[in-house]
Amino acid sequence: MKRLAGVSASTKTSQASEETRDSDRIVGLTTHEEVYRRLREQILYGGIKPGSAVTLRGLADELGVSSMPVREAVRRLIAERALLLQDNRRVMVPPMTRDTFEQILFARRALEPELAARALPKLTKKDIAAIEATDMAIDRAMRAGDTEGYMRANHQFHFSIYRKSEAWTLVALVESIWLQFGPFMRMAYGRIGTSTIEDHHEFALAAMQNGDVQGLRSAIDADIGQGMGFIGEAVLTRAG
Amino acid sequence: MKRLAGVSASTKTSQASEETRDSDRIVGLTTHEEVYRRLREQILYGGIKPGSAVTLRGLADELGVSSMPVREAVRRLIAERALLLQDNRRVMVPPMTRDTFEQILFARRALEPELAARALPKLTKKDIAAIEATDMAIDRAMRAGDTEGYMRANHQFHFSIYRKSEAWTLVALVESIWLQFGPFMRMAYGRIGTSTIEDHHEFALAAMQNGDVQGLRSAIDADIGQGMGFIGEAVLTRAG
DNA sequence: GGCCCAAAATTGTGATCACATTTGCCGCCG
């Protein structure tokens, strides 16, 4: 077994033969880890819509693996609250309520500006240049209306900053939070489009270049507030 | 199978697991859920020390179940960062470093006072009385030197407040954070004893009775700072 | 006596089978 279809090569480290060579694990990735990453990407950027259900056998057949690694991956995503195990023991992408949304917004504002502030003194000129390049990629994707590209780049923009803080515990916390609102970002941008987005990344970049910690905090906070406000308006107008 | 110490039940979804000691959960518990809760308790209050390794088959034999539910439970705890999967694919309780500890402290201060503040308007007199009773149980356990009893009661004190906020997403986030520093609290109190603890619960109770939101925020914040400072001193004097 | 390599034991991972529960569908009866 262990097929996992064509594109898997991109996410895998390298020399992964698609065949049943069974010594695939030399690269260090277990099957359930691969399944996990793929599902995680699907949830974060891609297709799976909130409210839609997934089945273990369905995913297993789709990915060409047995149900076992899928079970472990799904169990992990449930623990991270990226998936929801209902009472019927069916698994679905959690629907977003206004309450949940507001709590995520609060948690993001409580944690992410701090992460940026911690990262700032460790940022080299090279790092900042890379972040700037990512921001330009964001603009490009925005103008092109490439929703998934925008979301990937935006995720990269934020986490390439946060990761520099080397505060891995907090970063993991924030990653888990992003996993929870990812699907709704997708819904919002899919519904309204990316052309109307207006982020505060310029201010953040300027603050990074000037070593202005408070400015960076404010920029990140404003960016979160603006983006989440946008998503909230687009998705939760009368739901939840 | 499905022994789990004590009650041997039917082969599947034991209809009446009469144990359930901590929480009065209804039934319909799957085996891996039971294993999860038991392990979680072990990690939060009980025996498993940071740095010690666990094995799937070992746990399975110990609990009298097959390795399958143990796998799922362990996978879930790994996702919650209560356990750590090393590169060797061995599983252990994560060791605490000063960095991780400091980040947990920050996250707690960022989230828990807010949770208490949100809970305050929803607290009835009855709720406050129950919380007060829990605080007395804390004092009793402290004076008796009952470390585990103290930790259970302290956990209950905090989360019986937080849960009243009905901000389930934030509560889950904080639960996950507690899971991560639980073992160290245990180490600290086990090393130094519970007699020297001095919490800020009285102030919190007074603030709750007076409907004083800011006072409650401060009390919780102070309680976190004091308790975590104590643990940090006790455990991380020169480690990490 | 210490070190190194091979064999055995341990352990994590994945596949497959068995079974209870749930879901969905179709026909039956009112």
Next chain:
DNA sequence: CGGCGGCAAATGTGATCACAATTTTGGGCC
């Protein structure tokens, strides 16, 4: 024609087997 009951398919859960990788152990060599 519509609600209801039962039967078949689908699904989650748990157990067992197989296998590769790692760890441990034991014995022989220097």
